Amino acid sequence: MIKFALAGNPNCGKTTLFNALTGSTAHVGNWPGVTVDKREGVYKKLDEPVQIVDLPGIYSLSPYTPEEVISRNFIIDEKPDCVINIVDATNLERNLYLTTQLMEIDVPLVVALNMIDAVKKSGDKLDARTLEKALGVPVVEISALKNEGIDELMQRAAAAATQPRTGSTVLARSSIAHVIDDVKIALRGKGVENPLFHAVKLTEGDELEVSEHPDEMRMVNEFKEQHKDDVFGGDFEALVADERYKYISANFSGALVRSAKREKSALTKSDKADRVLTNRWAAIPLFVVILFAVFHLTFGEDLLYLNAIFGFAYDVETGNAYLDAFVAVFFNSAGISTPGAILFNLTDFLMNTCLGGWIAEGMAAAGAAGWAQGLVNDGIWGGVAGVMSFVPQVLVLFLFLSILEDSGYMARVAFILDRIFRRFGVSGRAFIPMIMGFGCSVPAVVNTRTLSDDKERIMTTRVIPFFTCGAKAPILAAICGALASAYTGVNAELLVFGLYLFGMVMAIVMLLFMRQTSMRGEVPPFIMELPAYHVPQFRSLMIHLWDKLKHYVKKACTIIVASSIVIWFMQSFAWDFTLVEDINDSILADIGHFVTWICTPMGFGLQLGTYGWVFVVAAVTGLIAKENVVSTFFVLAAGLGFAGAEQTESGIDEVLFLMQTTGITWQGLIAFCVFNMLTVPCFAAAAVVKGETPKGRFKFTVAFWMLTSFVTATCLYLMFTWVWTVAIVAAVVALVVLFFVLRNRGVIRLGRKKNNTPAKE
Numbered sequence: 001m002i003k004f005a006l007a008g009n010p011n012c013g014k015t016t017l018f019n020a021l022t023g024s025t026a027h028v029g030n031w032p033g034v035t036v037d038k039r040e041g042v043y044k045k046l047d048e049p050v051q052i053v054d055l056p057g058i059y060s061l062s063p064y065t066p067e068e069v070i071s072r073n074f075i076i077d078e079k080p081d082c083v084i085n086i087v088d089a090t091n092l093e094r095n096l097y098l099t100t101q102l103m104e105i106d107v108p109l110v111v112a113l114n115m116i117d118a119v120k121k122s123g124d125k126l127d128a129r130t131l132e133k134a135l136g137v138p139v140v141e142i143s144a145l146k147n148e149g150i151d152e153l154m155q156r157a158a159a160a161a162t163q164p165r166t167g168s169t170v171l172a173r174s175s176i177a178h179v180i181d182d183v184k185i186a187l188r189g190k191g192v193e194n195p196l197f198h199a200v201k202l203t204e205g206d207e208l209e210v211s212e213h214p215d216e217m218r219m220v221n222e223f224k225e226q227h228k229d230d231v232f233g234g235d236f237e238a239l240v241a242d243e244r245y246k247y248i249s250a251n252f253s254g255a256l257v258r259s260a261k262r263e264k265s266a267l268t269k270s271d272k273a274d275r276v277l278t279n280r281w282a283a284i285p286l287f288v289v290i291l292f293a294v295f296h297l298t299f300g301e302d303l304l305y306l307n308a309i310f311g312f313a314y315d316v317e318t319g320n321a322y323l324d325a326f327v328a329v330f331f332n333s334a335g336i337s338t339p340g341a342i343l344f345n346l347t348d349f350l351m352n353t354c355l356g357g358w359i360a361e362g363m364a365a366a367g368a369a370g371w372a373q374g375l376v377n378d379g380i381w382g383g384v385a386g387v388m389s390f391v392p393q394v395l396v397l398f399l400f401l402s403i404l405e406d407s408g409y410m411a412r413v414a415f416i417l418d419r420i421f422r423r424f425g426v427s428g429r430a431f432i433p434m435i436m437g438f439g440c441s442v443p444a445v446v447n448t449r450t451l452s453d454d455k456e457r458i459m460t461t462r463v464i465p466f467f468t469c470g471a472k473a474p475i476l477a478a479i480c481g482a483l484a485s486a487y488t489g490v491n492a493e494l495l496v497f498g499l500y501l502f503g504m505v506m507a508i509v510m511l512l513f514m515r516q517t518s519m520r521g522e523v524p525p526f527i528m529e530l531p532a533y534h535v536p537q538f539r540s541l542m543i544h545l546w547d548k549l550k551h552y553v554k555k556a557c558t559i560i561v562a563s564s565i566v567i568w569f570m571q572s573f574a575w576d577f578t579l580v581e582d583i584n585d586s587i588l589a590d591i592g593h594f595v596t597w598i599c600t601p602m603g604f605g606l607q608l609g610t611y612g613w614v615f616v617v618a619a620v621t622g623l624i625a626k627e628n629v630v631s632t633f634f635v636l637a638a639g640l641g642f643a644g645a646e647q648t649e650s651g652i653d654e655v656l657f658l659m660q661t662t663g664i665t666w667q668g669l670i671a672f673c674v675f676n677m678l679t680v681p682c683f684a685a686a687a688v689v690k691g692e693t694p695k696g697r698f699k700f701t702v703a704f705w706m707l708t709s710f711v712t713a714t715c716l717y718l719m720f721t722w723v724w725t726v727a728i729v730a731a732v733v734a735l736v737v738l739f740f741v742l743r744n745r746g747v748i749r750l751g752r753k754k755n756n757t758p759a760k761e
């Protein structure tokens, strides 16, 4: 199969084009660095199918970050039949910088002038013909978003792919043309592929090349020696870049005619919006307000606090239980439901009140055996429905976060936060994978490839799980909901938001801690281009949500069903495989007892007496997948005799019941939430972290998660339960801080003095 590669700057629309060509649903986001791995698909509208490869964005072929290496290696080593260079037409000059480098490779090349819709809208005029003449390769105007010009692009690319192309360079008339030519001939003599490309990179002093072609590097160095007093002073890298830009502005800027209207109003709409949104003082408060609004609309029960202010809510009573339950989905004693609450209530109504109830009635009516009823109602349906009823609400959260992301706002937040994050030891760039962690840790960890500094990458992957992911949201929602029902004056929504914030604060605290201990070093500089704001695309938002939904359903049908059945089995049977009367005689209780003592300091261990194993088991199943925690609650509550299957409120009632049965305190429940938020995220995320961490470092990461979650949950439990312990914890923290301050001032010195630390005398 012939193979086309999509290459271009970050955020120029490669993935949008990839999706349009292949019908895929890859993630498109309005910030640089969304695609961090290559991705393949097939285009079928030509005579023969074409394999399309979407590559991470690159500004140049001299890579700095791991994800840029992927792109360069693919183009050089895998020899696609044609490279489609996507160029953001609204940002022509900068994008063409990469084009001038791609031209130097011996590969058929076609330039796709993307975002032509945006160019036309702004009133500018762009002439593809002029550009084509200047570049010497086909140029096609397209709009990946509006699906315009795409078939023409593919036809021209297919035509180009039939003929071999020899690289050409815009440096042919520069002062270093000679040495490039000489090196090229030498490389070609040795049979090196793409001699021109390698010759130019060698001249630039590209690290990867210098080690590979030492002989030719000597030629370059000799030339440098001879000309070190010339105009270019020996910095060939800067010289090459300068020559490229000069060539671009001399030849290609003629292709673009700016509209008179735009020349005058120097400030675009984006600039105006940024005056407010990235204002020095307003930016951070605005971000917190926006984030809170998102959480309110997702987890709140009283829309805009209308009920709290006007107090009009009441419970509908028509006498028909189903009708009442249905009306309560939208309006109940808490007030008018927010979008998140409506969806949550609705799925809960459908999954538990209707379907779950019917299944239970049906099984009973059919006279199924007791154990079979238990297996289906409690083991399978209980666990799966428990998790699935939270999914729509979690999707609402994703939707809001995707809107913020696709509009271009999140990229601004990275900039706003850079100032603060820098003090904590990472650059603002690290914020992007962290905020992705609110969705799922797996893609978030992969996204850390956009970070160029190794220490920054490791630190970021470690704290990503502290950004509560979609699978942990149900744990918080169920427990906080139960606490709000059990205690008057507790607001579930504020409690959930508070826990989310606590996770973020812990991330910052641990970043600071790592920078002071195992990860000392400089914070790398932060350079990222800000994309223009735009209205989020409905289609791409829906694709994103659809992907998430599929992911959940798949998980629910596999891991969660399996774990629920196993848990149900272990809690129903004793070691001799007879059904148990008392759950405390079950296999599960027996195994649980082994680890119960460890959890005692966190408030959900031995102090719960015979039921000490209940929360321990939930936490352990959560290590496999965090959805398991809530599904385990469901299965266990049923096993402990909770008879509320028909009127249950997804998890909340189950947790309430578990509170009564086991006697766990609210302090213990909060510690339980925090432990789950900070511990080993899940098997999937742990595996990805392992793959992305340098060899031998992963075990420290696991230890880091274990210790952080255990110590933090213990401290919180102690401080909430016995207020006087606050003094001890505060004293210990103060001592640690004092130690670091003194060490940084040079008052305390530990260990051997390293040779490379310059003496300060």
Ligand code: GDP
Binding pocket: 008, 009, 010, 011, 012, 013, 014, 015, 016, 017, 027, 028, 029, 030, 031, 032, 033, 034, 035, 057, 114, 115, 116, 117, 118, 142, 143, 144, 145, 146, 406, 537
């Ligand atoms: P990538 O980083 O190069 O893969 O770029 P993406 O495909 O993720 O797109 C970046 C942003 O540009 C997204 O917000 C897209 O909606 C937007 N975009 C992509 N193609 C077009 C286009 O043809 N016209 C306009 N106006 N926007 C586009």
Ligand code: MG
Binding pocket: 014, 015, 016, 027, 028, 034, 035, 057
């Ligand atoms: Mg992309």
